[in-house]
Amino acid sequence: MKLNLNALQSLTHSDRQADRVVPPSGFTARLTLFAAAAMAFLAVFALALSMATGRLASQWSAELARTATIRIVAPLDQRATQTEAALAVLQTTAGVQSARALSDEEQSALLAPWFGPEVSLDGLPVPRLIEIVETADGIDAAGLRLRLAAEVPGAVLDDHSRWRAPLVKAASRLRLLGWVATVLIVATVAAMVTLAAQAALAANAQVIAVLRLVGATDRYIAQAFIRRFTLRALAGSALGVVLGVIAVVLMPSGGSEMSGFLTGLRFQGLGWIVPFLIPPLTALVAFAATGAAARRTLENLS
Amino acid sequence: MIELENVAYSYGGGELLSDISVKLAPGSFHFLTGPSGAGKTTLLKLCYGALLPTAGTVRLLGADVRTLQRDDIAMLRRRIGVVHQDVQFLDHLPVAENIALPLTVSGRGGAAQGDDLEELMAWVGLTGRAQGLPPELSGGERQRAALARAVIMSPDVVLADEPTGNVDWEMSQRLLRLLIELNRMGKTVLIATHDLSLIRAAKAQVQARVLRIANRRIQLAGADL
Ligand SMILES: Nc1ncnc2c1ncn2[C@@H]1O[C@H](COP(=O)(O)OP(=O)(O)OP(=O)(O)O)[C@@H](O)[C@H]1O
Numbered sequence: 183m184k185l186n187l188n189a190l191q192s193l194t195h196s197d198r199q200a201d202r203v204v205p206p207s208g209f210t211a212r213l214t215l216f217a218a219a220a221m222a223f224l225a226v227f228a229l230a231l232s233m234a235t236g237r238l239a240s241q242w243s244a245e246l247a248r249t250a251t252i253r254i255v256a257p258l259d260q261r262a263t264q265t266e267a268a269l270a271v272l273q274t275t276a277g278v279q280s281a282r283a284l285s286d287e288e289q290s291a292l293l294a295p296w297f298g299p300e301v302s303l304d305g306l307p308v309p310r311l312i313e314i315v316e317t318a319d320g321i322d323a324a325g326l327r328l329r330l331a332a333e334v335p336g337a338v339l340d341d342h343s344r345w346r347a348p349l350v351k352a353a354s355r356l357r358l359l360g361w362v363a364t365v366l367i368v369a370t371v372a373a374m375v376t377l378a379a380q381a382a383l384a385a386n387a388q389v390i391a392v393l394r395l396v397g398a399t400d401r402y403i404a405q406a407f408i409r410r411f412t413l414r415a416l417a418g419s420a421l422g423v424v425l426g427v428i429a430v431v432l433m434p435s436g437g438s439e440m441s442g443f444l445t446g447l448r449f450q451g452l453g454w455i456v457p458f459l460i461p462p463l464t465a466l467v468a469f470a471a472t473g474a475a476a477r478r479t480l481e482n483l484s
Numbered sequence: 485m486i487e488l489e490n491v492a493y494s495y496g497g498g499e500l501l502s503d504i505s506v507k508l509a510p511g512s513f514h515f516l517t518g519p520s521g522a523g524k525t526t527l528l529k530l531c532y533g534a535l536l537p538t539a540g541t542v543r544l545l546g547a548d549v550r551t552l553q554r555d556d557i558a559m560l561r562r563r564i565g566v567v568h569q570d571v572q573f574l575d576h577l578p579v580a581e582n583i584a585l586p587l588t589v590s591g592r593g594g595a596a597q598g599d600d601l602e603e604l605m606a607w608v609g610l611t612g613r614a615q616g617l618p619p620e621l622s623g624g625e626r627q628r629a630a631l632a633r634a635v636i637m638s639p640d641v642v643l644a645d646e647p648t649g650n651v652d653w654e655m656s657q658r659l660l661r662l663l664i665e666l667n668r669m670g671k672t673v674l675i676a677t678h679d680l681s682l683i684r685a686a687k688a689q690v691q692a693r694v695l696r697i698a699n700r701r702i703q704l705a706g707a708d709l
Pocket residue numbers: 495500518519520521522523524525526527569678
């Protein structure tokens with residue numbers, strides 16, 4: 183099927199006379215409408231899932247940026263020596279790009295939200311923080327912990343949210359599955375419209391034969407069917423998308439970042455446009471599927 | 485207009501028609517006769533491109549049918565009006581719309597069809613049935629509607645397969661007069677029939693030639709009718 187402008191244009195300015203040459207088919211029409219609506223509804227959720235998990239995955243992996251912290255928890259008089267020792271250990275640890283102890287001012291700034299800016303940390307046994315920037319290969323956290331335990335008893339290694347790594351993987355996979363589901367839904371719409379169109383073409387074999395005999399071109403005959411199924415698919419999927427989007431909007435939202443997986447199942451920003459691309463896409467798929475079915479049927483007629 | 489050269493046709497078994505050479509000149513009037521099953525309908529189908537010859541050449545309005553694309557065949561059918569033996573209509577549309585169907589599918593429907601359609605419906609005596617549905621028509625009414633549909637495009641050629649099969653003598657005379665009238669307007673007419681009295685009646689009004697299919701071949705029947 184040539185997806186040329188002419189063919190698409192003829193869909194819009196409806197030739198009522200031409201529409202009448204094919205008898206109306208109430209039941210299959212409603213089935214097509216329903217199936218297109220149901221598929222569009224599902225597609226909205228598949229898309230929302232992909233986009234939400236996609237956001238989650240990139241957010242989490244950004245947080246996984248390769249940093250770690252060592253806390254030196256020691257009596258004040260040993261803190262400086264233990265910090266030196268820890269830095270020495272880090273210098274000979276594979277995977278460490280740089281390591282530096284935070285200054286008192288930096289630590290006060292970090293703690294200010296809790297203690298207020300006036301509180302002086304002098305004389306308080308606040309742990310010293312060492313900030314580690316890792317190389318691309320990362321550090322062997324378990325090995326480093328063993329060495330620190332032997333040489334710097336007050337050191338505690340915090341490798342941040344490394345535990346989330348498998349979750350990031352799962353989220354990426356979920357996003358992929360969401361897209362796969364969307365593609366499958368589109369393919370199902372194509373299959374369904376093809377079946378419905380084929381059934382309509384078969385049911386109207388006599389009509390088609392008469393039209394051929396009185397000089398109708400294949401294009402004219404095909405268009406009577408194409409127009410119907412395209413408009414039905416378009417209407418059905420528009421309905422499904424509207425209902426789907428309403429359902430997504432009504433999903434409870436908010437909550438912390440951790441509960442974001444469930445409550446974040448919605449679109450964001452330009453993402454809201456995406457579900458509204460489903461109806462035109464469905465119409466296009468129906469247009470092509472009906473065209474192909476009609477062409478196959480007509481080529482077997484004299 | 486229509487030219488068959490050494491044409492043969494077979495539906496798969498033996499040859500039904502062999503070595504047929506016929507030429508329908510513009511404005512000529514022909515009858516095609518022969519026993520039932522001789523191949524009259526088959527020959528007509530060759531003449532409007534519904535069948536391709538298994539041998540020989542068929543030239544329709546100057547073009548070899550083998551070279552015609554599907555759209556060319558569609559265009560051809562707008563210039564060759566056919567009354568089919570087993571005429572079929574769109575059963576969900578009223579008779580008037582069925583008769584105007586060739587205009588509709590060629591994009592000439594609507595306003596243009598008004599007066600011509602009414603006149604034509606009156607000609608075939610179907611004015612009263614215009615809004616009826618085809619399944620409600622009698623056999624003869626169907627044939628009249630078929631003839632009206634075949635000529636509404638004012639085609640160059642009219643092929644009629646047993647157009648008077650189901651109508652009484654008076655109506656068959658009326659249909660014949662319509663066909664003769666069309667012929668006088670310059671249209672080429674070919675009527676397949678085994679109604680010899682129809683042929684005789686026609687011969688009194690128009691110079692008609694009679695082709696007879698016998699033994700798979702075509703013969704020009706003499707004046708013995
Ligand atoms: N589609 C087909 N497939 C196989 N055989 C066919 C087909 N159509 C017709 N025939 C056979 O070809 C022969 C000629 O058929 P055709 O319809 O041309 O005869 P006809 O002269 O028009 O007969 P009638 O006067 O009864 O209408 C018949 O024996 C018929 O059985």
